[in-house]
Amino acid sequence: MTFEYSLTHPLLSENVPRWDAEHDVVIVGFGAAGASAAIEAVQAGADTLVIERASGYGGTSALSGGEIYLGGSGGTPAQRQAGFTDSTEDLYRYLMMAGGRDADEARVRLYAEESLAHHDWLVAQGVKYKNTFLPERMVEPVTDDCLIWSGSEEAWPFSAQAKPCPRGHTPQWTGWGGGQLLMKVLGERALALGAAVRYDTRVLALIVDAEGAVCGTVVRSAGQTAYIRARQAVILCAGGFAMNRDMVRRHAPQLLRSGEPIGSPGDDGSGILMGMSVGGAAIHMNEAFVTLPFYGPESLIKGIFVNERGQRFINEDCYHGRVGYHALQQLGDRIFLLVDQATYQEPAEFTRIGIAAAGETWEEVERDLSLPAGTLTATVETYNRHARNGVDPLFNKAAQWLKPLDEPPFVALDCRVDYAFYSHFTLGGLDTLPTGQVLTEQREPVPRLFAAGRTACGLPRWGGGYSSGLSLADSTFFGRQAGRHAAASARRG
Amino acid sequence: MTFEYSLTHPLLSENVPRWDAEHDVVIVGFGAAGASAAIEAVQAGADTLVIERASGYGGTSALSGGEIYLGGSGGTPAQRQAGFTDSTEDLYRYLMMAGGRDADEARVRLYAEESLAHHDWLVAQGVKYKNTFLPERMVEPVTDDCLIWSGSEEAWPFSAQAKPCPRGHTPQWTGWGGGQLLMKVLGERALALGAAVRYDTRVLALIVDAEGAVCGTVVRSAGQTAYIRARQAVILCAGGFAMNRDMVRRHAPQLLRSGEPIGSPGDDGSGILMGMSVGGAAIHMNEAFVTLPFYGPESLIKGIFVNERGQRFINEDCYHGRVGYHALQQLGDRIFLLVDQATYQEPAEFTRIGIAAAGETWEEVERDLSLPAGTLTATVETYNRHARNGVDPLFNKAAQWLKPLDEPPFVALDCRVDYAFYSHFTLGGLDTLPTGQVLTEQREPVPRLFAAGRTACGLPRWGGGYSSGLSLADSTFFGRQAGRHAAASARRG
Structure with missing residues (x-):
């Protein structure tokens, strides 16, 4: 008799043929959340194993700025x-x-x-x-x-x-990519404290006992299947699902408008799926960080964003991810950033923001963009009139970024959703207590299961409110909570 | 020893103390989907039971227009x-x-x-x-x-x-509420064909066998718990989750802006939860039908909707639910419908659309609404200029609804999201094949489990595309599919 199991179907412990290893706490994923959980679990005295499918620690956290x-x-x-x-x-x-x-x-x-x-x-x-x-x-x-x-x-x-x-x-690191430094510190620290690790190892399924408590994982490494017992708890720190485009389609299809998911191959939703397989609830699965990182140069913040009807839709001085969130809410793909000679600076190359139109008058720009007569021009006229008084009654953009766009030539930068660099990652994930304990849809804890990082729905859970550094704050801090509480959970015989 | 079960945790068949009843097909919920499923299942030769927690058939379908x-x-x-x-x-x-x-x-x-x-x-x-x-x-x-x-x-x-x-x-029925007629026909038909029914009976949990196949339900009626075996399949037709405000908060929090969920008390998400408890995936859980049914009077379609920045956001001749969807996407709660003397008619009382401002000029209305000078007036000017030529270059509103708003007095109708009648129900639910078979997040079928109606994510799955009659079309047609395929699924010993 064979017993089926998968990411979406746990293995019952009574059907486990053998236990190949035993640990108190088993952590799935060795990014920032997993490393932070491991550090705390080991320090709380738990025999801790971290399982990572890549060949080293890091995960998506190591690809980040480390902020x-x-x-x-x-x-x-x-x-x-x-x-x-x-x-x-x-x-x-x-x-x-x-x-x-x-x-x-x-x-x-x-x-x-x-x-x-x-x-x-x-x-x-x-x-x-x-x-x-x-x-x-x-x-x-x-x-x-x-x-x-x-x-x-x-x-x-x-x-x-x-x-x-x-x-x-941001850590003391020259250039972008401080996440490498952050992960080197946290990864090495977890190992130095004595966390065991299995690299190049994929978790195939969770193992549950007859009462539904999580008690281990089925893993695969070098062609071998192994059954690893978790005496106390399993912590899922396996990232989000931006790389699983089927999951994205079913939960956050608006992200398909952008071809720029941020993540490592591990962000395939497997952690979320395993949590759901034992009753965990996944919440806010439509939410994502979506951004067009249009600044710096910061003078572009003095420009104004308009949609394809020439309407402004956001105060341009808010975080670029909030701009991106609202850009995706506009009807139509065409988004423009309007600047004048005084405010124009060349956008960063990676943003793929080019020039859509330029002219000596805004009427000319409006015409070149084939926008209905009187739309873009009315928007600019209203903006300029109020900007001269240092106010933005439409969106309350702060005075320091208000400058009438009245110095020709005028430029419309092309920020279309289906071409420019709108990168994204997912914010939806398993519902958890602040302890990291995974909850069912009725908010009952799933026994002996914890989650942190983007496998969980954490501090950041709404695209319109994301800020850089929130995901790593959540991953490290609530990873620690999960490690500490998992280690403290009652030991089973 | 007691065995735990709940909406989010199935009972293992080995722990069932006794089978109080046995049927081939067990259907949870006696609305349009459940009745349609029952008719087909019985006609396919299956011994079919419908379980309904109310005292009669109908569900939310009976509250509808029956369209x-x-x-x-x-x-x-x-x-x-x-x-x-x-x-x-x-x-x-x-x-x-x-x-x-x-x-x-x-x-x-x-x-x-x-x-x-x-x-x-x-x-x-x-x-x-x-x-x-x-x-x-x-x-x-x-x-x-x-x-x-x-x-x-x-x-x-x-x-x-x-x-x-x-x-x-719409069925031949005078007045609103043709859903009563529809449900009387479908409900009586299912009973006449020989479907068994248990009213005033709540389903507490699904029952699964050791391989994860669904094989029954635990029910509660008149203070007694009973275990009902489903030899072939269970079909979940238990409605959506609009009435479960905690679920709404975790999956579609924007709906909390409206205090008008459409549904019966049964729309508490229990069907979706039970499907998830055995591995079913719930998808598009953020999506909902949200509407401000502002027409009739249809002359109001000749008005223009603006947000609190005086910007139009939709062609007003589209379905009122599409208007509602876009109204909720606007930043801020204030939404106005602008009309002139020629187009004004009194909105239906139940919509709670009152008059926010009126004036002899649009400048006066703009000022009365405390909108920034030049916003609403520019919007009306552009609209009127193009409407005189029979076009709407911003949103392509059809010519028959285009009329310059130039006959004073002018009126801004108050359609604010936090006051007017924005009613809603949920569109997210279990992922299913067209046969009704419930799928996991990896799109593997959950053995012997089907779903239809708003317990499933069906034809309507995006608020911006909803049309009246889609939910009942989906419920009745795919309810039938589920009934037929459930009846045809291989019988178990």
């Missing part, structure tokens, strides 16, 4: 050095707004209160921050500087509810 | 009598657009080809259609007439891709 969203409690060293006092309440309010209509109050509260301590923990693990501040708007530093404005803190409506403070902390 | 989206194959009697020839390809193309980016091609193809036969089947069951056509735009007939324009067929972009044809078929 982490940190603050509160009066401010991190970098914030204080730059003259900012960041209150826990302001961080809390910002994160509640960033989470959207279903922001997880308990999770946000915990993170706001412990974010500064989390910063100190990261430093204690070996993450280095230069603690310098770069006030200009950018995707991430190309220098080894630390602190940047990485969200919509200074932008309406966030600025009206929470005192703005920069919170994006 | 069914039918056509193709040259046209139904009502279509042909009104002079329309409806081709299968036009119906197919319309339904593919209506399904959005993840329209289910196989399902749409099957329905387009068999829709006329389905009409004849409905008539054969006893549904009466007067076959008269009402050309004016309305939510549903208050008379006992039959055929209406119930979607966006005549509106851009649908009209550009599929030849328009009215397809909303």
